[in-house]
Amino acid sequence: MPKECLICQRIAAIKQHENPYFVRELATGYVVLADSQYFEGYTLFLGKQHVTELHQLAPQTKIAFLEEMSLVAEACGQAFHADKMNIELLGNGDAHVHWHLFPRHAGDTAKAGPVWWTPLETMYGDDVAADPVRLARLKTTLNQALDAVLLKRAGELRAVHDLTLNNHARAGHTRPQATD
Ligand SMILES: [Zn+2]
Secondary structure, eight states: OOTTOHHHHHHHHHHTTOOTTEEEEOSSEEEEEOSBOSSTTOEEEEESSOOSSGGGSOHHHHHHHHHHHHHHHHHHHHHTTOSEEEEEEOOSSSOSOEEEEEEEOTTSSSSSSOGGGSOHHHHTOGGGBOOHHHHHHHHHHHHHHHHHHHHHHHHHHHHHHHHHHHHHHHTTOSSOOTTO
16 A cells, blocks of 8 residues: 555554544445535545556456445435435545545535535635534434445345346256356
8 A cells, every 4th residue: 555645544544443534344445424524424435445547446346336336325315315416536636546425405506516616715624624523423324324225235136136046947947057
């Protein structure tokens, strides 16, 4: 891990149980709340691997990372009653792949558009840094939504699995053929 990478440092802090923004570990990344909560519920999904571009991940890892990011975004939207989710992978400052997930609400910027139209001193001002009480509340809300979304997804995957087994049975196979 590159020592100068802020994201790698934050992941190291999660592993040491020293990252107050940590929400949950998934297979391909870590869900954390953003330091600034000007847009309440602003969440990050940090990739476990230090790569700078999505296409540098192995194909299966990339698909899993995208799927998990989408589930986190869905949970984030539900948790914070978003009218619209904004999802961005930028990495101009910190190049390690990480998603910015913004729950957006009508009228939350002066003119409808990206969050970055908000002056940075407003968006990252000291007054919008989450205090421990607010952070705990946001984490609980997001964790509950993650539980619901992940459970629903697991059910969908089980249904697909069962359907596949049934189709194999109908086609005369006694069990799924691994080489199909
Ligand atoms: Zn890194």
